[in-house]
Amino acid sequence: MSEPLLFVDGQFHAPRTPLVSALDHGMTVGDGVFETCELIEGRTFALTRHLRRLERSAFGLGLDAPDESRVRDAVAAVEERWLAQGGGTGRLRITWTAGYGPMGSDRSGGEGTLIVAAGGVRPPGPVRVAVVPWVRNERSPIAGLKTTSYAENVVALALAKAQGAGEAIFGNTRGELCEGTGTNVFLEVDGGFVTPPLSSGCLAGVTRALVLEWAADAGIEVREEALPLASIHEAPYAALTSSTRGMTPIVAVDDREIEAGPLTLRMGEEFHRRSREQLDP
Structure with a gap:
């Protein structure tokens, strides 16, 4: 199984690299949304449908949705790296959080955090x-x-x-x-x-x-x-x-x-x- 890929702020990072603030609202109160997609021969299946649902989830949570072109660019970068390292079938996860915030339920209204990651997945079965x-x-x-x-x-x-x-x-x-x-x-x-x-x-x-x-x-x-x-x-x-x-x-x-x-x-x-x-x- 290929090593997981992690893409944050326009760059790849080692999977265990600490990158997100401990006070990111996605960490402190779970204030974020995500999508998990299948990677088929290194390409993301049904990406448009997943992005539409990511937007609906963000709006339902009261968050501004991430810029779609930014997300698509990040997904494309992860796909290319996944293919280059010989990755086969896998999963790609897009995570969008409210970003840095207070330690309670209020939001700061700051810039959100976008994370795109990919990793291997076991073949499905009964x-x-x-x-x-x-x-x-x-x-x-x-x-x-x-x-x-x-x-x-x-x-x-x-x-x-x-x-x-x-x-x-x-x-x-x-x-x-x-x-x-x-x-x-x-x-x-x-x-x-x-x-x-x-x-x-x-x-x-x-x-x-x-x-x-x-x-x-x-x-x-x-x-x-x-x-x-x-x-x-x-x-x-x-x-x-x-x-x-x-x-x-x-x-x-x-x-x-x-x-x-x-x-x-x-x-x-x-x-x-x-x-x-x-x-x-």
Whole structure:
């Protein structure tokens, strides 16, 4: 796996170089947003969609979005270095924070901090999931935003891994199926896909959106529908989507073993094919 790349303030730095102020608001209170993208042969997949979501997350958090040309230039620099050092499939992360600020929730209104990093990623594969006892608050002011306030996900994923799973699944305050720590959930029901709507509080995943579009193109019925959390325990087949997984089958929910679904396998292949044909769909 290639060594991670780190690009800050127009320059590359060693991965462990201390670069961000200890009083950066992204550090002190998690006041920032980010995007994780797949690198396909050194090029960023669906960059435009990721940048649109980065803007939406920033505006939802009350931050000015970073200048798009600045972000694209930084991404291009990281892509070229990644290719030059022989990097293959990987992940690229764009982080944008409020910058230097006070040690409380107020902001200073200063210049934001932009970080672009890249690193290797393990090939995706079937995954076991664990339903965790905590819930997403679909009425939270940051519901559906991809913010750097990620401690909730860290705790949930740690519990899932302690139970032998690779991803944690959340319900919401209404008892509905919501999402994983970094994934969206699809169930195979009655010969089609069903996924929780954005009103559940789940993230508007880039891969989720593409699966909705590309499944319809492939003649696979897919709909957004509020589902009880228990439905993930009852569905014969289920899948996760994310930028580093594509669409991958769930093979166990808590202690219940399930098989990879036929539509999931078909759509996983379709997603892989189309993502290689259309780099920025």
